[in-house]
Amino acid sequence: AQTVTQSQPEMSVQEAETVTLSCTYDTSENNYYLFWYKQPPSRQMILVIRQEAYKQQNATENRFSVNFQKAAKSFSLKISDSQLGDTAMYFCAFMKLPGAGSYQLTFGKGTKLSVIP
Amino acid sequence: DTGVSQNPRHKITKRGQNVTFRCDPISEHNRLYWYRQTLGQGPEFLTYFQNEAQLEKSRLLSDRFSAERPKGSFSTLEIQRTEQGDSAMYLCASSYRGGLTEAFFGQGTRLTVV
Numbered sequence: 001a002q003t004v005t006q007s008q009p010e011m012s013v014q015e016a017e018t019v020t021l022s023c024t025y026d027t028s029e030n031n032y033y034l035f036w037y038k039q040p041p042s043r044q045m046i047l048v049i050r051q052e053a054y055k056q057q058n059a060t061e062n063r064f065s066v067n068f069q070k071a072a073k074s075f076s077l078k079i080s081d082s083q084l085g086d087t088a089m090y091f092c093a094f095m096k097l098p099g100a101g102s103y104q105l106t107f108g109k110g111t112k113l114s115v116i117p
Numbered sequence: 118d119t120g121v122s123q124n125p126r127h128k129i130t131k132r133g134q135n136v137t138f139r140c141d142p143i144s145e146h147n148r149l150y151w152y153r154q155t156l157g158q159g160p161e162f163l164t165y166f167q168n169e170a171q172l173e174k175s176r177l178l179s180d181r182f183s184a185e186r187p188k189g190s191f192s193t194l195e196i197q198r199t200e201q202g203d204s205a206m207y208l209c210a211s212s213y214r215g216g217l218t219e220a221f222f223g224q225g226t227r228l229t230v231v
Contacts, residue, residue: 004159006159037222042224043224044120044121044221044222044223044224044225045160045208045210045222046222047219047220050219091159091160093159103148103150103165103173103212103220104150104162104165104173104175105150105152105160105162105220106162107159107160107161108159109157109158109159110158110159
């Protein structure tokens with residue numbers, strides 16, 4: 001079974017600064033996908049960024065980028081130029097490669113990020 | 118298209134009562150998922166449909182829980198004889214078949230069992 005660990009229950013960052021959220025995972029799979037989801041207060045979860053394990057290049061999406069260290073089973077999210085709208089719960093999630101019969105996401109417990117004006 | 122829709126948004130029920138939640142996925146999405154999220158935890162997988170077929174069920178889905186997707190469109194999740202431990206946010210998500218595609222989540226149904 002896969003496990004996802006987010007060791008930072010809460011974090012805060014000043015507006016316009018950079019913050020990094022940590023995530024580690026445990027799996028025996030060689031090919032898989034990793035995701036960061038954002039859940040704003042009272043709103044639905046949305047995908048921030050995803051990474052295919054077979055790709056060495058770290059994924060980037062505008063102000064969001066990841067540091068994927070496959071050997072260390074680490075997948076951190078960096079948010080640059082933090083904005084007030086980034087205030088949310090952030091969940092790291094794992095999915096085995098589709099075709100293995102499962103499309104379920106395994107989530108960490110989340111990190112509550114507060115962006116301070 | 119307004120995304121994944123879940124109803125009701127909130128439900129308060131007495132212990133022992135049955136409750137049913139509905140999820141309307143994005144129209145062209147043929148995969149549908151149910152997750153449960155308790156306070157301070159990340160979502161936990163409950164079950165997965167591809168069209169009308171329920172292909173995967175978690176061990177979390179006890180025999181008091183049943184999910185259906187009769188015509189491959191909307192889905193219902195029923196909890197019989199509710200217990201206080203069933204209090205949680207129930208999330209529905211959908212995605213389009215065709216390789217790996219993003220799962221879109223609804224806003225969830227918050228269940229409180231009193």
